[in-house]
Amino acid sequence: DQQVKQNSPSLSVQEGRISILNCDYTNSMFDYFLWYKKYPAEGPTFLISISSIKDKNEDGRFTVFLNKSAKHLSLHIVPSQPGDSAVYFCAASASATDKLIFGTGTRLQVFP
Amino acid sequence: GAGVSQTPSNKVTEKGKYVELRCDPISGHTALYWYRQSLGQGPEFLIYFQGTGAADDSGLPNDRFFAVRPEGSVSTLKIQRTERGDSAVYLCASSLGSSRDTQYFGPGTRLTVL
Numbered sequence: 001d002q003q004v005k006q007n008s009p010s011l012s013v014q015e016g017r018i019s020i021l022n023c024d025y026t027n028s029m030f031d032y033f034l035w036y037k038k039y040p041a042e043g044p045t046f047l048i049s050i051s052s053i054k055d056k057n058e059d060g061r062f063t064v065f066l067n068k069s070a071k072h073l074s075l076h077i078v079p080s081q082p083g084d085s086a087v088y089f090c091a092a093s094a095s096a097t098d099k100l101i102f103g104t105g106t107r108l109q110v111f112p
Numbered sequence: 113g114a115g116v117s118q119t120p121s122n123k124v125t126e127k128g129k130y131v132e133l134r135c136d137p138i139s140g141h142t143a144l145y146w147y148r149q150s151l152g153q154g155p156e157f158l159i160y161f162q163g164t165g166a167a168d169d170s171g172l173p174n175d176r177f178f179a180v181r182p183e184g185s186v187s188t189l190k191i192q193r194t195e196r197g198d199s200a201v202y203l204c205a206s207s208l209g210s211s212r213d214t215q216y217f218g219p220g221t222r223l224t225v226l
């Protein structure tokens with residue numbers, strides 16, 4: 001039972017364009033959502049988060065949007081840079097617990 | 113400052129053997145987490161420590177898996193009678209300890225059971 005789903009295993013975007021990574025969840029108890037970036041042979045690195053009381057959070061080139069009614073969130077990267085090429089994981093947690101439930105990841109490739 | 117470190121970086125063992133994986137969290141972080149990442153999957157929660165005690169061990173797959181954090185700092189994940197299905201990257205993360213504090217991950221230990 002996959003509670004956090006990333007249906008696109010890969011995404012290829014040209015440098016300078018917008019990258020949009022999507023994530024769906026099924027558990028209505030989730031109230032905190034995060035995006036992590038992972039390079040090969042390294043651990044995941046925190047990127048940005050959003051609480052369920054918000055519908056948007058922005059940090060530089062990265063913006064996360066949350067649609068609670070659709071149980072959907074997305075990460076926008078603009079403009080995309082070659083250094084953004086990595087695997088991106090969506091994660092969620094419920095207030096009753098600190099454990100993170102991760103999606104399966106989307107591999108982003110930004111080409112020149 | 114230093115991040116989360118994990119040793120060894122790679123471990124190859126034979127089916128049925130016992131292994132220990134070590135995690136050194138960021139100094140001052142009271143919360144420590146273990147996750148397991150299989151090929152093509154996201155990290156899967158195993159266990160969470162707050163200080164020395166296991167606050168949530170609901171992710172441990174069976175009683176072959178055990179973890180300790182005796183002094184509230186370094187943690188060891190122990191796997192008995194390893195099976196080929198235990199092969200994965202074992203990730204450790206730590207945080208300051210309050211709810212919603214960012215979890216910082218180590219590079220992981222790649223375990224291969226032959």
